[in-house]
Amino acid sequence: MSYDQAEKLRNQLSSERTAKTIAVCSGKGGVGKSNFTVNFSIKLAQENHKILVFDLDVGMGNIDLLLGMQTEFSIADVLNNRISIRDAIVKSPYGIDYIPGGSGLHSFLEMDEHKEAIFYQGLEKLLREYDYILLDMGAGVTETALFFILAADECFVVTTPEPTSITDAYSMVKHILSNRADMPIYTILNRVRNQIDGSNILDNFHTVIHRFLDGKAQALGFIPEDANVMKAVMHQKPYTMLYPKTKASKAIDLILQAYVNQTKILIRKPGSFIERIKHFMKG
Numbered sequence: 001m002s003y004d005q006a007e008k009l010r011n012q013l014s015s016e017r018t019a020k021t022i023a024v025c026s027g028k029g030g031v032g033k034s035n036f037t038v039n040f041s042i043k044l045a046q047e048n049h050k051i052l053v054f055d056l057d058v059g060m061g062n063i064d065l066l067l068g069m070q071t072e073f074s075i076a077d078v079l080n081n082r083i084s085i086r087d088a089i090v091k092s093p094y095g096i097d098y099i100p101g102g103s104g105l106h107s108f109l110e111m112d113e114h115k116e117a118i119f120y121q122g123l124e125k126l127l128r129e130y131d132y133i134l135l136d137m138g139a140g141v142t143e144t145a146l147f148f149i150l151a152a153d154e155c156f157v158v159t160t161p162e163p164t165s166i167t168d169a170y171s172m173v174k175h176i177l178s179n180r181a182d183m184p185i186y187t188i189l190n191r192v193r194n195q196i197d198g199s200n201i202l203d204n205f206h207t208v209i210h211r212f213l214d215g216k217a218q219a220l221g222f223i224p225e226d227a228n229v230m231k232a233v234m235h236q237k238p239y240t241m242l243y244p245k246t247k248a249s250k251a252i253d254l255i256l257q258a259y260v261n262q263t264k265i266l267i268r269k270p271g272s273f274i275e276r277i278k279h280f281m282k283g
């Protein structure tokens with residue numbers, strides 16, 4: 001039995017079975033978070049995990065577009081209690097489920113106790129049903145987005161090699177660690193033009209994080225600049241499906257491998273996603 005299978009079995013046997021929540025974030029926008037989230041999720045699903053992608057990029061959500069789907073409802077309808085969180089879930093043809101983004105994440109803060117209770121109940125059920133819930137965040141940090149990021153079990157920080165993107169990613173990591181020193185952080189460098197550049201930039205980034213933030217962040221690897229990524233976006237199909245052999249798809253395979261190897265040695269932190277959302281909301 002592989003480690004993964006063993007962990008799955010343990011989870012199934014445990015009454016406290018709960019999805020691992022991963023917030024995918026960045027400092028700067030447009031660095032490739034959503035493309036990464038979708039394609040990484042598809043690869044995870046192919047390893048027999050049940051995946052839910054939660055599009056939390058308020059106003060700019062585009063998971064719909066990347067999957068070539070059109071949906072009637074979004075997270076906004078859930079927060080307004082028009083529909084239940086379960087009814088907002090869409091099944092994609094690629095083995096992953098998702099909740100479409102919409103405007104109005106701020107209404108999360110305006111929910112009364114009754115609405116809040118319904119939302120948490122729904123979320124609790126989803127946490128028991130899925131193996132992983134990936135939160136595709138918007139650029140930067142609005143107050144509500146930050147609650148979700150801080151409440152997650154782990155954070156993936158995506159950056160490109162551009163200095164502005166790196167500095168913004170650094171600020172993001174700093175922000176996260178100053179609120180939750182125990183947060184496991186993984187970094188992904190996207191749109192790398194050559195391998196040596198990629199390794200050097202990622203090394204420097206980690207040296208800085210280590211030296212100035214006294215925090216640990218693990219590099220998961222990099223994704224090359226690949227014209228097939230944009231082509232796939234134009235076709236509204238995930239690149240790992242449309243071009244499984246392209247450089248970017250192969251990179252996702254390696255990142256997934258690196259992730260599985262790293263999490264083998266990480267002991268899962270106790271505490272729950274929902275408890276942490278409540279904790280950070282109340283300040």
Ligand SMILES: Nc1ncnc2c1ncn2[C@@H]1O[C@H](COP(=O)(O)OP(=O)(O)O)[C@@H](O)[C@H]1O
Nearest residue numbers: 030031032033034035191224225226229230233
């Ligand atoms: N590895 C890559 N190679 C080439 N282009 C990429 C790559 N990753 C992302 N892009 C381009 O960047 C655009 C923005 O990506 P997206 O995932 O929507 O970013 P974000 O979610 O961070 O705003 C994509 O539409 C695509 O054209």
Ligand SMILES: [Mg+2]
Nearest residue numbers: 033034057062
């Ligand atoms: Mg996005």
